[in-house]
Amino acid sequence: MIGIEQRAICDGVNFRSIRDTKFKTMRISAHLIVPMSRQTAAENALLPFLLSRASREYPDFTKLGQRLAELYGASLNADVQKLGDLQVLSLSASGIADRYALEGEAISGELAKLLCSILFDPPLVDGLFPEDGFEQEKRQTMELIDSEYSDKRTYARQRCEAIMCADEPYGVNRYGGKEDIARVERPALTAAWKRLLDTAKIELMVLGDCDPAPVYEGFRAAFETLGSRKTADCTTKVVRSAEKINTVTEKMDVAQGKLVMGFRTGTATPDEEVPATRLMAALFGGTPNSKLFLNVREKLSLCYYCSASYNSMKGIMLVQSGVEVKNMERAKEEILRQLDEVKQGNFDESEVEAAKMSLCNSYRTLSDSLGGLENWYLSQTFASHSQQPEEAAAQINAVTRQEIIDAANRVTLDTVYCLVGNGEDAQ
Amino acid sequence: MNVIREVKSDRVGDRYYEVKHPSGLRIFVYPKEQNNSTYAVFGTRYGSVDTTFKRSDEAEACTVPAGIAHYLEHKLFESEDGDAFARYAKTGANANAYTSFDVTCYLFSCTENVYESLEILLDFVQSPYFTEQTVQKEQGIIGQEIRMYDDDPQWRVMFNLLEALYHKHPVKVDIAGTVESIAQITPELLYRCYHTFYNLNNMVLCVAGNVELNKVLDLCDRMLKPSAPVEIERIFEEEPREVVKPRVEQKLSVVTPLFELGFKENAVSRRTTKELAETEILLELMASDASPLFRRLLDAGLVNESSFGYEYFEGPGYASIIFSGESKDPDRVAEEIRAEADRLRREGIDQEAFQRAKKALYGRNIAALNSVDNIANSMASFAFAGRELYTYIDDLANATLESVQKRLEEQLDPAYSALSVVYPVE
Secondary structure, eight states: OEEEEEEEEETTEEEEEEEETTSSEEEEEEEEEEEOOTTTHHHHHHHHHHHTTOOSSOOSHHHHHHHHHHTTSOEEEEEEEEETTEEEEEEEEEEEOGGGOTTOOOHHHHHHHHHHHHHHSOOOBTTBOOHHHHHHHHHHHHHHHHHHHHSHHHHHHHHHHHHHTTTSGGGSOTTOOHHHHHHOOHHHHHHHHHHHHHHSEEEEEEEESSOHHHHHHHHHHHHHHHOOOOOOOOOOOOOOSOSSOEEEEEEESOSSEEEEEEEEOSOOTTOTTHHHHHHHHHHHHTSTTSHHIIIIIIITOOEEEEEEEEETTTTEEEEEEEEOGGGHHHHHHHHHHHHHHHHTTOOOHHHHHHHHHHHHHHHHHGGGSHHHHHHHHHHTTTOSSOOOHHHHHHHHHTOOHHHHHHHHHTOEEEEEEEEEETTOOOO | OOEEEEEEETTTTEEEEEEEOTTSOEEEEEEOTTOSOEEEEEEESOOTTOOEEEETTOSSOEEOOTTHHHHHHHHHTEETTEEHHHHHTTTTOEEEEEEOSSOEEEEEEESSOHHHHHHHHHHHHTOOOOOHHHHHHHHHHHHHHHHHHHTOHHHHHHHHHHHHHOSSOGGGSOTTOOHHHHHTOOHHHHHHHHHHHOOGGGEEEEEEESOOHHHHHHHHHHHOOOOOOOOEEEOOOOOOSSOSOSEEEEEESOSSOEEEEEEEOOOSSOOOHHHHHHHHHHHHHHHSTTSHHHHHHHHTTOOOTTTOEEEEEEETTEEEEEEEEEOSOHHHHHHHHHHHHHHHHHHOOOHHHHHHHHHHHHHHHHHHTTOHHHHHHHHHHHHHTTOOHHHHHHHHHHOOHHHHHHHHHHSOOGGGEEEEEEEEOO
16 A cells, blocks of 8 residues: 655655555654854754754663663654755654554554654753763764765765866865864754754654654644744755866875876756756766766776766766776776766667666665665655656656757866875876 | 474464475465465575585585686576576565575565466576586676675675685675676576475475465475485584684775774574574673663764675574674774673673563564564575574573673673774775
């Protein structure tokens, strides 16, 4: 059984349920979306982590953890991500469906109450988040930023994005800067929490085997008590083309170099050319049959990975590869040469079909997991008409050969980022 | 004649089919009719640790270069008439493969053309094609894969630990081998390993998702080439329980130090699902988010939620419990964990913590059955270890506090532990 519903709770607050009993689990999530800004990124980023560690009923981190374990290993998760120039702060509660509870417990009902409680009624002391939890989450968030540095593939991608989008909100780290986190003080956090509830665009979702009606009612009542709200303007700046190529080389103690090339595609949501650009990126470097995989990896044997990804909210495309520093220039030339091939239409019908089938396969697969569905509908937040994955697949299938060529010809190279070992120079 | 057995779980409400095919292959089909996607794994019980072996039709044992199972996995995608990815491109399937310590698996996930994709899978894995030229080409690609892992602190901290724990067992050698060991790989060696381990009697096929049993079996009847019943003896040198050294460190480009703390066990035979279940419960009650130990470590600023974890690292000839994470003071974390194991042994396991751990693990195992990827991969690894999926879930439910306490007597002994740390470069 499957049922999809969507309705507004109040201004800027949207409730969506995708009920499907094929899942053995359920998830309720709240996504608070605000414009990304250097001034507020750090305090906003701390909030989901802080909120998810304690509730009024279970103010102690361990007691809350024990309650979740009793609810058959249910979990309360916090997450921070970027969606274009927006910062998305997410809180979610997940657990197994009530029908699997061995002692008849109402797992979903309890998780719904818990999520509302931590979001709207955190256990403040004298109007402030308690000191110990606050210090814990500050430390842990700073360590999250540090761990991004340890993973050189992620680190190189983030550096390229930060350099390329230095003058755009997208260039800010999703958690804000480490120094900004260190500077956050408790009173500012309470204010930030209230501001989020009053101004964030909020997407609420109920997914899987769970009756959405009581969840809706719980959120509706909570927002009613809050009173009127005014949603912040959530727009993303799209730079259509690069004026010049910015090349940056950084050194670090690494064995393998990383090459990340940032392109402006000239196309971003809600442009009607988005499906063509997505397909172009897949044909160029999105699959094991793409031009980048077959040439840079298989033919020239230069690397283990070389792939392209398209960010449709921001209108940028990144090509990432791990290569020996001595081969970096060769890899870069070959990547650009392959892009030229697409621009000139040097690809055959079978490459187009393969890219289409690959994209359609991923659209159809995402409705088999709650995480896939959640990400999909979150990505639809700012669409003028909220699509089903099947509609997106149909749009991909309708893209013509000429539209792929046109999409490739709108692409301009903006930033080349090279991470090289100490004592090496990118050649 | 296929011998078909239906395996049902009243607890879970699911069922799957286990088939013994006349070719020697064991086939598992787990239907999920409401799914869009189907996930298939064709795997062989052959991993990086199988470097010394003796075939039942040969007099002598032989030793091959480290990394050859993984190299073979890369090269099997190529055949005389093009590569498997190009064939999958026509069905839309998302294909991949992986090599671990003890298995090599080829897989795909798709939403359309399931049987066409399955045909490609069965065909290319049964059609080896290695030449001097194609083997040579892969050196550059795998060389870069090895270099990528050289920079990966999580990978390094784990292999440094395994080198500190194991004297002889090849589990301490990187799955991909080294640049030097893969340079010794030839087409002849690849064929030799292929014809030894890619014998259908040594393999399984697991399919989960939107499939029909009969159609899978019809295709298998048509595609499978019967194998000679060769038996393989895997030879491991004797491994003492004592560790090589209690501590090992390396410096890499990180900010917060990373650690792995391993407790080595005797591992003559594979663990049963009952033993696995008891160990999982033990680790859950001892070190999960809800445990007093984790709380102490967190309050002291010694670990963080995003990186701290634990696993029962277990395979042919090796078994260790490993705790891992990031910490500004890994030695203190190790001290706390060792002390907590001793305390649990001395004071006994708390009844409430035990019940909570059982419930949490039961829930997470139910949740894991949402995913066809997870089902197919678990069925394959369980089949190779002589285990059964639903029995494992039942064993979790049936575990007693006494049985878990008894497991603890044999596990988490600080005398057989080692700590691996990756520190930042200055």
